[in-house]
Amino acid sequence: MGQPRVIIIGAGPSGVRCAETLVAAGLRPTVVDEGRRDGGQIYRRQPDNFTRPYAKLYGTEAGKAQSLHESFDALRGKIDYLPETLAWNIADRKVHVMRDRQTRALPYDALVICSGATDRLMPVKGWHYAGTYSLGASQIALKAQACAIGRQVVFMGTGPLLYLVASQYVKAGADVVAVLDTSPFMRRVAALPKLLARPAVLRNGFALVAELKREGVQVLTGVTPLEIKGSPETGVQGVVIRDSSGNERAFECDAVGMGYHLRPETQLADLARCAFRFDHETRQWLPEVGEDGRTSVPGVYLAGDGMKVLGADGAEIGGRLAAMAVLKDFKLPVAEHELQRLREEQARMDRFRRGLVQAFPWPAQQAAQLPDDALVCRCEAITAGELRRTVCDMGAQEANRAKALCRVGMGRCQGRYCANAGAEVIAHAAGIPVEQVGRLRGQAPVKPLSIAAQEEVE
Amino acid sequence: MSQRFVRLAETGRPRVRIVIDGHGAEAFKGDTLMVAVLSHARELRESEFGDGKRAGFCLMGACQDCWVWTADGERLRACTTVVAEGMHIVTKQPEAAWANLA
Numbered sequence: 001m002g003q004p005r006v007i008i009i010g011a012g013p014s015g016v017r018c019a020e021t022l023v024a025a026g027l028r029p030t031v032v033d034e035g036r037r038d039g040g041q042i043y044r045r046q047p048d049n050f051t052r053p054y055a056k057l058y059g060t061e062a063g064k065a066q067s068l069h070e071s072f073d074a075l076r077g078k079i080d081y082l083p084e085t086l087a088w089n090i091a092d093r094k095v096h097v098m099r100d101r102q103t104r105a106l107p108y109d110a111l112v113i114c115s116g117a118t119d120r121l122m123p124v125k126g127w128h129y130a131g132t133y134s135l136g137a138s139q140i141a142l143k144a145q146a147c148a149i150g151r152q153v154v155f156m157g158t159g160p161l162l163y164l165v166a167s168q169y170v171k172a173g174a175d176v177v178a179v180l181d182t183s184p185f186m187r188r189v190a191a192l193p194k195l196l197a198r199p200a201v202l203r204n205g206f207a208l209v210a211e212l213k214r215e216g217v218q219v220l221t222g223v224t225p226l227e228i229k230g231s232p233e234t235g236v237q238g239v240v241i242r243d244s245s246g247n248e249r250a251f252e253c254d255a256v257g258m259g260y261h262l263r264p265e266t267q268l269a270d271l272a273r274c275a276f277r278f279d280h281e282t283r284q285w286l287p288e289v290g291e292d293g294r295t296s297v298p299g300v301y302l303a304g305d306g307m308k309v310l311g312a313d314g315a316e317i318g319g320r321l322a323a324m325a326v327l328k329d330f331k332l333p334v335a336e337h338e339l340q341r342l343r344e345e346q347a348r349m350d351r352f353r354r355g356l357v358q359a360f361p362w363p364a365q366q367a368a369q370l371p372d373d374a375l376v377c378r379c380e381a382i383t384a385g386e387l388r389r390t391v392c393d394m395g396a397q398e399a400n401r402a403k404a405l406c407r408v409g410m411g412r413c414q415g416r417y418c419a420n421a422g423a424e425v426i427a428h429a430a431g432i433p434v435e436q437v438g439r440l441r442g443q444a445p446v447k448p449l450s451i452a453a454q455e456e457v458e
Numbered sequence: 459m460s461q462r463f464v465r466l467a468e469t470g471r472p473r474v475r476i477v478i479d480g481h482g483a484e485a486f487k488g489d490t491l492m493v494a495v496l497s498h499a500r501e502l503r504e505s506e507f508g509d510g511k512r513a514g515f516c517l518m519g520a521c522q523d524c525w526v527w528t529a530d531g532e533r534l535r536a537c538t539t540v541v542a543e544g545m546h547i548v549t550k551q552p553e554a555a556w557a558n559l560a
Contacts, residue, residue, distance in 0.1 A: 034519060036540075041518055047488035047540075050468050118520045130501045130513035131462060137517035145493045146468040172466045232510020235462070235500060255462070265520075378515065378523065381507035412522035417515070448522060450533070 003027060004330050007095050007106055009087045009268060010114030012040020013312045014304025014319035016072045018112050021323030023078045025332055030080040030106065032087050032097055038072040040116055041136060042312045044144050045069065057143055059168070060204055064312065089444035090272040093299070098449060104456040110299050110326045113269055114319060115306035117262035120284075121417045122157075122366050125374035126228030127258065128381065131236030134417075135259030139165045148174035150255025154239045156180040156225055158360040159261035163208040166257075170215050177253045179212060180241055182260070182363045184222035194355030197348045218251075220244070225366070228256055260362055262309045263420060269307075270442030272300045278435040281357050282309075283364055284420055285439040292343070293322035294329075301325055314349035317342050364434070367424030376425060377418045379411025384425055391429040399438045402426055412448060415440045462513055463496040476545040477529075485541045492517070492524050492536035495547060502526055502536055503549050527552060 006022055008015050011033035022029045037045040043065040046057065054062040075081075082097065089096035094105040119134035126132075133141070133149045135157060141147045148169060154177045155166045166179045188195075195202045212219050222244030229238040229250070238252045261282075269287040270276070275296035276285045286308060293301045303322035304315035321342050324334045370376070372385030387408050396402040399409065399422070408422045409415035415422075419440045427434040471486040478495055485494035492514055495502055501511035502524050514524035517537045524536040529546035 036538075046468075049471055049488045051470075052467060118516060118518065128505070128509055128512075130511045132515065134516050134521075137515060140517040141463065141493070142466070145463075145490060146466055147463040147493055147497075148466055150462060151464055174464065174466060235511060235513065375509070378521075381505060381509040412525075413516075413520065416520050447519070 004109040005107060006030070006110045006112065006326060007032060007108040008112045008114060009033075009095065010040065010116055010304065010306070011035060011038035011072065011081075011083075012114060012116050012304060013043060013068055013315040014306075014322070015040070015112075015114035016068055016075075017316045017319035018114060018303055018323040019075055019079050020071050021320045022326065023075055025323075025327050025334075028079060030082065032082045032085050032095065032106075034084070034086050036084055038083075039065070039069060041140065043068050044140065046144055046146075050146065052146070061312070064316075068316070086447060087268060088446050088449060090268055091444070096444070098453055101450055101453045102456050103449070103453050108299070110301065110329070111272065112293070112301045112303060112319075112322045112326065113272070113306055114302075114304045114315075114322075115265040115268055117264050117305035117309055118416055119259035120261050120263040120362065120420055121258065122260050122363055122421050123370060123374055123376050123384070123418070124156075124225040124228055124258075124366075125371055126230055126236075127256075128375050128378045129228055129230035129232070129235045131230065131255045132228055133255065133257050135159075135161045135165050135257050136262075138257035139168065142168055142172055142174075146172075148172070148255075149257060150236070150253065151175060152177050152253040153255045153257060154178050154180065154251050154253040155257045156182075156223075156239060156241075157259045158183045158363070159259065160205060160356060160360070161259060161261070163205065163212065166217065167208045167211055170212065170217060176212075176217050178218040178220065178239075178251050180223045180225070180239070180251075181219070181221045181360075182223055182225065182366070183360045184244065187361065188359045191355045191359035194351050194358060197351040197355065201352065224369075261356070261360055262305060263416075264306045264309060265416075266306065267414070267442035267446040269295065269300070269302055271444055271446070273297055274300060274302070276439065280435075281354065283362050283424075283434055292325035292339075293318060294325050299329075308350075308353070310346070310349045310353050314346060314353070317346045317349065321346065362420070364424050367421050368428040370421075370425065376422050377408045377411055379413050379418075380407055382406055382408050387422060387425050388429045391426050397426065397430040397432060397437065399423055399426065399440050403440060409440045414443065414446065460499065461497050462500050463493055465497065474541055474543050476541060476543075476547060478547050479549055487541075489541045490537055491526065491534060491539040491541050491545070491547065494541040495526065495536060495549070499549070501549065503551065506551065506553070525551075
């Protein structure tokens, strides 16, 4: 056989490092990327005619962003790069990709899925009003377009991104009204031993919070979100929460950036028939991965936040590890010493990841308390009450069954922003553990395709 | 207040002229369609399910909340489309204007 055909999906930190490692071993992988440029979301590049320097765009991570971009630039010509190309299905050892309404099937001997993550969302009454964005969205608006999502912005949710985005907004001159964190402060203290696995990152985190307070931004921990106030016509007008002392407090704003850490994009792994397992710490289903990103399906590998949310540094390591797993499985040589070093480094990343999960937990109880008239599904305006009726009156206790009956998870986002919370609503209404609700099956196409899309026939 | 997004930097770029719901508007070269529209308007579209105006949500091509239409009826995802000179954008889906023959 000639060279093995390796396809990498995604050109973020894991995809780029994976490609680089394979190229160094003499292979020529194909890199399929939905983005216009490499970098993924975290190291997303601004358009060519923008002029802000790396330090301004990426802060403490400027060096890493620049290094990743330069590494990718050096790979051009040594890989087959397909930008602005959506991988929309995986079947019969082929990746179905679409660009400019032309779809074709690319066969592979090895497939490395580096699909990244999206924000994990917990609904709150009023989150469908125009002006509510995900935290990731808030960051992209600033990083890729030099815009704030509104004149007066509240950031609400939990996780490291909450503080990072808020401080990036303050630095860029936006008006940040408040940072409202659902995690109680003491959780952070309890998580310290694990967080100390990466002391520099921890120090950066403390510095961000101190900086926000110095700038006069209200930073509250242990809050319970009650409502985003606004109107269907004009959008967001404010946020109401209960603070950690039990007092109701209102903040006026015209935009809310909201997110509860991240969730891996696992649809492609699902379509490739990878086995999943329930992760009790994060309360979500994740692909089962063995050593170095091998899945339950031979020839299919995962790396980066699409496998497990280790963050950008862990994604770079994961990409290299997955590439080495590919090489090993093709009986090609790898640097064993380097492999060992990367595995140890990744164990440290994972310890820190577990610290973050402990410090900034997914607020499952909020789903139980969600008022009946709050929307769970933004795509099709389906309320918590309708979902509960599906469970209580129609007996649907399984995620796909409930989806079939009330359409939560069937809309245009395909469950990306409602499935996690929907499962919690179902579990609470049915009085069963959330893992028993199961998970929504991935469906092709993983994103809507135009009816005008045409298959290329060879 | 007529705009949702606030530009904080990068405003020295060449201008691009587009049309939003029949009105002329200026954007900057390199803007996404979403930024171009939300620098002039408070929303991108109307929810088909009667719950009001929408202005996008994820900005990374995952949620599909930012669909807009060209005057020719083509659907565009505003957060991943780059603005181009002369674009005619419609923020009401063509279906909303179809006659109800039932």
